[in-house]
Amino acid sequence: MEPATEDDGGFMGVHVGENMAPALVSVHPKGAHIVVSIGAGLRIFDFLKNTPVAVEDNTTPGKHGEAIRAVAFNEEGTLFASAGDDKLVKLWITETWSCVKTTRLPKKVTSVAFSKDSKWVLFADKFGAVHCLPTEVKDGKDEPFQLLAHCCSIITDLEVTSDGKYIVTSDRDFKIRVSVFPRDPLKGAPEIWKYCLGHSSFVTCTAFVGKRSSGQQFLVSGSGDSTVRLWDYYNGKMLDVFYTGEVEELRNGKVEDDSSRAVSGLSVSPDGSVVAVLIERFSGVLLLHYDDATKKLTHLESIFLSEQVSPTSLAFDVDSRLWLVAGAAESIELGDQLVTPEDAAAAEARAQMVARTAVAHVRLIRKHTSDLGGEDNARETLAAYKLCEEDSMPGGESLRLALQGSRADAGEVAVAAEAAEQAMRKLMSKRQYTIEQRENRKRFRNDKKLENKEG
Amino acid sequence: MADCEDGGFKGKRRSEQQTLAQGGNQKGLPRKRFYRARAHSNPLSDSYFPVPNNPSDCDWKEHFPAFFKDNASEVESGKPANDEAKSEVRSSESGAVVPSFPAEKSVPKVRFADIGCGFGGLLVKLSVLYPDKLMVGMELRDKVSEYVKERILALRLKYSGQYENISCLRTNAMKYLPNYFEKGQLEKMFFLFPDPHFKEKNHRRRIISQALLAEYAYIMAIGGIIYTITDVEELGEWMKSNLDAHPLFEPLSEAELAKDPVVDLLTSATEEGQKVARNSGETYRAIYRRIASAV
Numbered sequence: 001m002e003p004a005t006e007d008d009g010g011f012m013g014v015h016v017g018e019n020m021a022p023a024l025v026s027v028h029p030k031g032a033h034i035v036v037s038i039g040a041g042l043r044i045f046d047f048l049k050n051t052p053v054a055v056e057d058n059t060t061p062g063k064h065g066e067a068i069r070a071v072a073f074n075e076e077g078t079l080f081a082s083a084g085d086d087k088l089v090k091l092w093i094t095e096t097w098s099c100v101k102t103t104r105l106p107k108k109v110t111s112v113a114f115s116k117d118s119k120w121v122l123f124a125d126k127f128g129a130v131h132c133l134p135t136e137v138k139d140g141k142d143e144p145f146q147l148l149a150h151c152c153s154i155i156t157d158l159e160v161t162s163d164g165k166y167i168v169t170s171d172r173d174f175k176i177r178v179s180v181f182p183r184d185p186l187k188g189a190p191e192i193w194k195y196c197l198g199h200s201s202f203v204t205c206t207a208f209v210g211k212r213s214s215g216q217q218f219l220v221s222g223s224g225d226s227t228v229r230l231w232d233y234y235n236g237k238m239l240d241v242f243y244t245g246e247v248e249e250l251r252n253g254k255v256e257d258d259s260s261r262a263v264s265g266l267s268v269s270p271d272g273s274v275v276a277v278l279i280e281r282f283s284g285v286l287l288l289h290y291d292d293a294t295k296k297l298t299h300l301e302s303i304f305l306s307e308q309v310s311p312t313s314l315a316f317d318v319d320s321r322l323w324l325v326a327g328a329a330e331s332i333e334l335g336d337q338l339v340t341p342e343d344a345a346a347a348e349a350r351a352q353m354v355a356r357t358a359v360a361h362v363r364l365i366r367k368h369t370s371d372l373g374g375e376d377n378a379r380e381t382l383a384a385y386k387l388c389e390e391d392s393m394p395g396g397e398s399l400r401l402a403l404q405g406s407r408a409d410a411g412e413v414a415v416a417a418e419a420a421e422q423a424m425r426k427l428m429s430k431r432q433y434t435i436e437q438r439e440n441r442k443r444f445r446n447d448k449k450l451e452n453k454e455g
Numbered sequence: 456m457a458d459c460e461d462g463g464f465k466g467k468r469r470s471e472q473q474t475l476a477q478g479g480n481q482k483g484l485p486r487k488r489f490y491r492a493r494a495h496s497n498p499l500s501d502s503y504f505p506v507p508n509n510p511s512d513c514d515w516k517e518h519f520p521a522f523f524k525d526n527a528s529e530v531e532s533g534k535p536a537n538d539e540a541k542s543e544v545r546s547s548e549s550g551a552v553v554p555s556f557p558a559e560k561s562v563p564k565v566r567f568a569d570i571g572c573g574f575g576g577l578l579v580k581l582s583v584l585y586p587d588k589l590m591v592g593m594e595l596r597d598k599v600s601e602y603v604k605e606r607i608l609a610l611r612l613k614y615s616g617q618y619e620n621i622s623c624l625r626t627n628a629m630k631y632l633p634n635y636f637e638k639g640q641l642e643k644m645f646f647l648f649p650d651p652h653f654k655e656k657n658h659r660r661r662i663i664s665q666a667l668l669a670e671y672a673y674i675m676a677i678g679g680i681i682y683t684i685t686d687v688e689e690l691g692e693w694m695k696s697n698l699d700a701h702p703l704f705e706p707l708s709e710a711e712l713a714k715d716p717v718v719d720l721l722t723s724a725t726e727e728g729q730k731v732a733r734n735s736g737e738t739y740r741a742i743y744r745r746i747a748s749a750v
Contacts, residue, residue, distance in 0.1 A: 149666030192673040197509035
């Protein structure tokens with residue numbers, strides 16, 4: 001354990017702890033900002049002004065003191081929410097990037113989403129509950145209230161459908177639940193509409209494909225079983241299964257590595273037809289094509305990063321550019337013991353410092369503008385994405401400095417990102433016991449003692 | 456301690472018992488004393504637990520062989536296989552038998568579920584009362600569920616043609632009910648004398664809660680009835696207030712309760728109920744109907 005010093009410059013090398021939290025990326029729905037969260041910090045870049053933005057947070061009880069695990073914009077992009085291991089939920093106004101509301105939840109937060117009308121912000125926690133808070137800023141304290149709960153299972157992702165009618169929650173127990181968005185959220189969400197059951201391992205992430213305007217979107221989900229599945233969530237029917245292990249580039253990767261790779265992230269292009277997929281220990285991204293007519297997922301492209309770094313998060317922006325971020329920072333647990341305000345302040349300062357010094361890696365994939373070659377037109381939609389050279393990324397040096405950190409080093413990032421992946425796997429996979437182990441654990445039970453005597 | 460001292464004696468009796476059962480003795484019902492188990496099992500334990508991926512992967516044929524006997528001939532008559540049948544075929548690749556269902560309406564489905572069925576007393580009584588309904592008991596304690604399975608097999612042997620409609624599963628009903636039942640499948644659900652979990656920090660282990668009632672409402676048919684009973688006043692109030700608070704359930708009227716033949720069984724049929732009656736203790740019941748959501 002290397003204690004972090006107060007002086008940023010003196011902090012050398014990435015500290016890989018046991019509990020590494022991955023860096024997350026989200027892009028403003030109208031393309032105004034890009035936000036990278038790493039550790040307890042938010043790094044924001046304003047595309048319109050071409051400058052980094054500093055956040056302003058004077059709310060009580062203070063800034064984020066542990067790693068941020070969930071971020072989201074509302075539909076208009078006027079609000080932003082962040083939450084994570086410190087159980088604090090923060091609501092930000094994106095115009096000024098000032099925090100307008102901080103509320104403490106009972107458990108660590110894993111996912112966040114806004115209601116369609118932006119009146120409510122929803123949070124899912126590690127104990128399987130989904131809580132709700134009004135976004136309206138008023139005097140006095142807001143108490144979060146419970147909407148629904150999965151029985152003591154970690155909720156891994158939370159989404160509200162684009163028509164605002166349903167809440168989709170996925171969990172560690174292989175389930176995706178579709179609940180009716182209640183008329184009055186203060187009374188909870190008591191009606192489950194459907195389950196989407198079929199994954200044979202933990203579900204990590206969900207997203208929607210199909211045109212938003214059509215009113216008929218479908219659900220895609222990624223899982224520890226290495227598949228991306230397509231669902232008609234209204235009827236709870238599985239429409240297609242895409243097994244990522246079948247992609248040749250992945251198969252030829254590491255032969256000695258026979259354990260299946262979890263799908264760790266999903267993002268869908270604004271037109272709803274391309275699904276970008278992150279996979280454990282894969283330094284690149286898979287692009288799948290969603291065909292609205294056949295309701296199938298097909299492999300479009302595999303794009304490799306030039307470095308051996310597996311991205312921790314991805315997001316399409318409004319111009320169909322795909323942002324990839326890799327990185328992680330240690331989440332320093334404060335624990336549940338009573339801490340003095342001084343301790344809390346020190347922990348917060350430390351977490352903020354870790355966040356400032358953490359390094360991330362940002363890459364961009366965008367549509368290859370090949371309109372010069374007329375003969376390529378037919379294939380343009382099918383193989384048109386390309387990794388953007390670092391020098392030609394929008395925002396240039398300024399963006400890279402703001403989001404990646406001052407000492408961007410691919411090697412360090414790779415180590416940190418891998419540790420975050422391992423932490424995720426450890427958290428999500430179920431303990432498996434053999435029959436012998438199970439029997440062994442029961443050997444002191446009275447009925448077993450009897451059998452042994454007999455035998 | 457006492458258990459250990461006379462353990463040898465019990466052991467002997469058990470082997471005698473087994474020989475009797477194997478010999479096809481007509482009175483070969485399993486005896487509870489040989490299936491003693493702990494009173495509790497941790498419902499929140501989350502080690503890997505084998506469960507069907509979804510309801511169409513459940514092999515109910517194994518549980519109710521008498522009700523699935525005629526399938527083969529019906530399939531041959533050329534009825535189109537529905538979606539359910541297809542997924543069933545896919546899921547049983549490894550097995551030698553490929554079950555295929557006839558048109559959906561004739562596939563018998565489980566309609567009653569006894570959650571935490573214990574030693575199965577209620578199932579045995581209900582079986583005779585509703586011979587056409589498939590019903591399943593769900594129990595987390597392995598020894599106890601084993602006993603119920605043995606008991607049902609023995610009853611089927613002893614009374615030929617009867618008790619074919621009941622079965623028992625070892626599973627965690629708090630986590631996996633939607634893996635077994637489709638939306639609106641169940642007509643009756645029973646929660647008889649559940650673990651009271653007195654400590655406040657353990658209240659989330661209680662089998663009735665707002666979050667779990669949402670799941671029960673999902674798997675229950677509109678008009679289906681949920682029966683709860685306990686001898687613990689505090690838990691009785693908890694179950695009632697939770698059911699009252701849930702918008703998809705409404706209480707049955709006194710008149711309806713008086714007409715329902717199942718209500719009396721809640722206290723008389725189960726082992727726990729009989730124990731309470733012996734000690735002339737109070738019971739607290741809450742019986743509610745699943746209603747449609749207000750539009």
